[in-house]
Amino acid sequence: MNSGGEQGGSSVSDEEWERFLRESEEGVRDAPQEPSARARMVTRRLQEEDPQDGNGRGWRTYSPARPRRRTGWYVAGILAALAVVLWVLAPDRVTHLFGAGGVGSAPDATPLGAETAPPTGPPPSTGTLRGTRAEPFRGSPAARWADGAAGISVPAPRATAWMDEAQVAKALDRSRDFLVASSLDREVLRGARPSEAIAYINPKQPREQEFIETSLRSPSEKYDPLVLFSRFDPDRTSLVGDVVKVRGRLSYEEGPGPQHALRVTTDVTYVYPVVAAAGDPDEVTRVIVRRQVVMDWQNPEKVVTKAGTFSVHSNMIHTTNAGCRTHNGFLTPTFDGPGASDGPTADPYDRSAPVVSPERDGECGTATRS
Structure with missing residues (x-):
């Protein structure tokens, strides 16, 4: 044939x-x-x-027969090659993209820039993933925040009130140092006395000194050291890792009245990952504290004060998973899931809202996320 x-x-x-x-x-x-x-x-x-x-x-x-064009195979091959490159360069992003949340659910992991002005709204949702020991901030907007003191934005100094530019710069630095000593010091977080932080507060301010000593010795609803200091009971709570996520800023102006003090307002949110000291070592939860402390750096020629210290003008605190109606001087998280609450809901990451205590009128608020 x-x-x-x-x-x-x-x-x-x-x-x-x-x-x-x-x-x-x-x-x-x-x-x-x-x-x-x-x-x-x-x-x-x-x-x-x-x-x-x-x-x-x-x-x-x-x-x-005419050979069939295999365009689909070529496209699939190119996509597969790109996926391999992406996996090599950023395996964590690929895991988030195709893992627990499915395609399109990967949270943005780009670090946020410094907060230099009040935000206009809450951060976007990041899913419902719980934190782990390896990734304690997983599923939290705080994953994009800076670590520790780097998350506290300090504005440029300028001559204000009775201070020249250099004096304002020094006052701003010491204001931030107080926040570090009161809310980020590892020993203070483990329940130690915040001696370094106290040293920044005007010792000639008798009412404030009485409040501090009473709150540390016999904490109560009226005398609560948490309005100034972050502390955990080491017999009940252990910190996870060495990182606390922080986001906030300092601002300043000339204070009212004849004293012309330099008034510094601090508005900072801290996120602490913790586990139970005697419980499931892998059940990580987060305690979120937003604290606003207003400081007056007064002219020692007009007011009785110690140089290099400030007087506390006011303070406010909002906490999440820190123990509602628990006035024992410590942040007291819950590890067995959120309990029922009869109070209003609030987003603890929404820094555009004013700082309001969750225990208004005896109610405990409910956090929309942690």
């Missing part, structure tokens, strides 16, 4: 005919047989008739 279409006036090519004669003479066993006269006559008659069918193709011609 021919392996291709017939192109001449014979059903057997000249090459095959010569091979037939040669191999016949040599007695080859499987030599091709000479076509019969009948076969040659039929072939010639078919060629003399209409050589094409109704579609314009020859009766005996061979039309090879």
Whole structure:
């Protein structure tokens, strides 16, 4: 049988005919047989008739099939290659993208810039993933916040009130140092006395000094040290890792009245990942504290004060998962899930809202996320 279409006036090519004669003479066993006269006559008659069918193709011609374009395979191959590169460069992003939340659910992990002005709204949702020991801020907007003191934005100094620019710069630095000593110091967080932080407060302010000493010695609803200091009971709560996520800012202005103090307002949110000291070591929860402390840096020529210290003008605190109606001087988280509450809901990460205590009128608020 021919392996291709017939192109001449014979059903057997000249090459095959010569091979037939040669191999016949040599007695080859499987030599091709000479076509019969009948076969040659039929072939010639078919060629003399209409050589094409109704579609314009020859009766005996061979039309090879057109190769199909495999565009889909090429695109799939390119996408697969890109996925491999992405996995090598950023495996955590790929895990979030195709993992627990599904495609499109990966939270933005880009670090946030410093907060230099009040935000206009709450941060976007980041899903419902719970924190782990390896990733204590997973599923929290705080994952994008700075670590520790780096999250406290300090404005540029300028001459204000009774201070020149250099004095304002020093007052702002010491204001931030107080926040670090009162809310980020590891020993203070473990329940130690906040001696360094207290040293920044004007010792000539008797009412404030009495409040501090009473709150640390005999905490109560009226005397609560948490309005100034972050502390955990080490027998009940252990911190996870060495990182506290922080976001906030300082601002300043000339204070009212004849004293012309430099008034510094601090508004900072702290996120503490913790576990129970005697419980499930893998059940990580987060305690969120937003604290606003207003400080007056007064002119020692006009007010009895100690140089390098400030007087507390006011303070406010909002806490989440810190123990509602629990006035024992410590942040007291719940580890077995959020309990029922009859109070209003609030987003602890919404820094655009004013600082309001969750225990207004004896009600405990409910956090919309942690």
